[in-house]
Amino acid sequence: MTTTPRRARGRQGLVLVFTGEGKGKTTAALGTLLRAWGRGMQVLVIQFLKAETGQWGEVKAARRLGWEWYKMGDGFTWRAQDEDDSAARARAGWQLAQDKIASGRYDLVLLDEFTYPLHFGWLATEQVVAWLQAHKPPATHVLITGRYAPPALQAYADLVTEMRNIKHPFDAGMRAQPGIEF
Amino acid sequence: MTTTPRRARGRQGLVLVFTGEGKGKTTAALGTLLRAWGRGMQVLVIQFLKAETGQWGEVKAARRLGWEWYKMGDGFTWRAQDEDDSAARARAGWQLAQDKIASGRYDLVLLDEFTYPLHFGWLATEQVVAWLQAHKPPATHVLITGRYAPPALQAYADLVTEMRNIKHPFDAGMRAQPGIEF
Numbered sequence: 001m002t003t004t005p006r007r008a009r010g011r012q013g014l015v016l017v018f019t020g021e022g023k024g025k026t027t028a029a030l031g032t033l034l035r036a037w038g039r040g041m042q043v044l045v046i047q048f049l050k051a052e053t054g055q056w057g058e059v060k061a062a063r064r065l066g067w068e069w070y071k072m073g074d075g076f077t078w079r080a081q082d083e084d085d086s087a088a089r090a091r092a093g094w095q096l097a098q099d100k101i102a103s104g105r106y107d108l109v110l111l112d113e114f115t116y117p118l119h120f121g122w123l124a125t126e127q128v129v130a131w132l133q134a135h136k137p138p139a140t141h142v143l144i145t146g147r148y149a150p151p152a153l154q155a156y157a158d159l160v161t162e163m164r165n166i167k168h169p170f171d172a173g174m175r176a177q178p179g180i181e182f
Numbered sequence: 183m184t185t186t187p188r189r190a191r192g193r194q195g196l197v198l199v200f201t202g203e204g205k206g207k208t209t210a211a212l213g214t215l216l217r218a219w220g221r222g223m224q225v226l227v228i229q230f231l232k233a234e235t236g237q238w239g240e241v242k243a244a245r246r247l248g249w250e251w252y253k254m255g256d257g258f259t260w261r262a263q264d265e266d267d268s269a270a271r272a273r274a275g276w277q278l279a280q281d282k283i284a285s286g287r288y289d290l291v292l293l294d295e296f297t298y299p300l301h302f303g304w305l306a307t308e309q310v311v312a313w314l315q316a317h318k319p320p321a322t323h324v325l326i327t328g329r330y331a332p333p334a335l336q337a338y339a340d341l342v343t344e345m346r347n348i349k350h351p352f353d354a355g356m357r358a359q360p361g362i363e364f
Binding site for chain 1: 193196198200202204205206208209210212213214218219220221223238239240241242244245289323339340341342343345348349350357359361362
């Protein structure tokens with residue numbers, strides 16, 4: 001009789017990070033949610049950064065699919081004058097994320113663009129990782145997207161994928177295409 | 183009065199390539215389809231490589247969403263003994279893709295894992311690119327995924343994103359998780 005590693009038994013909630021400068025981080029996250037939803041899993045999205053105007057396609061899709069979707073970052077930026085406000089929004093978003101994750105009601109929680117509050121120091125990466133280690137239900141998958149994923153988050157994550165731009169139509173002066181880019 | 187570049191006027195169908203060794207190529211493609219579907223666009227999937235068992239989550243999701251989804255590659259591999267059969271399936275898949283793309287009925291066509299038939303020489307990249315240049319309706323987006331995207335395809339594409347593995351749970355001996363990996 002062979003033994004299997006402890007982590008391989010049953011469902012293991014993963015911590016996934018999609019980072020890098022390239023397009024496709026949020027897009028890959030949406031695909032991951034779609035795949036999970038296809039299997040009847042409960043999914044949840046908390047967006048930390050983008051303004052609503054930048055994401056019509058996915059918000060419309062989420063509405064059609066009945067996914068829970070929260071936006072904490074409407075219009076917030078990382079300009080100096082907004083920093084207090086941005087930090088407060090980030091903290092509120094993280095509080096919501098903690099409540100939702102700890103509830104155990106979700107199979108997959110997407111914290112979209114969550115790396116920015118960490119990168120800009122509005123939230124302490126070590127505290128976020130420590131909270132996830134202590135409180136994330138074992139079967140819950142958490143997916144975090146955004147550039148500049150802090151090293152401590154990457155060290156904790158089970159999977160880290162970097163998206164790199166090889167060629168982008170904006171380089172050629174092409175306008176963003178509805179339904180494709182946003 | 184300023185002039186805008188010709189390509190920036192109205193809708194410009196893009197050719198997108200998601201390539202690289204990392205996870206997330208097909209996943210990002212699914213997210214792109216979801217975003218387009220959210221805007222009411224007509225989407226279509228032709229899969230060139232994977233066996234059905236590897237993609238339960240997305241196939242179930244596509245069925246629930248009513249997306250058209252064709253599999254040309256059920257179980258085909260690139261082992262030498264299968265090459266004739268693989269090449270024949272790839273040619274049949276590409277014929278279907280040509281018919282569907284040329285019909286103009288789709289806003290976004292995903293040719294999933296289409297780089298492999300090109301890489302392995304079952305289809306000539308130059309002929310595929312030439313056909314797309316001549317026959318792809320201007321407003322139709324075509325998205326191609328897979329490792330080893332040939333240079334001629336990358337040169338023709340409007341957008342090329344490379345997915346790179348930084349860290350992967352299989353490295354740590356963890357089993358693939360249903361709904362997340364497949």
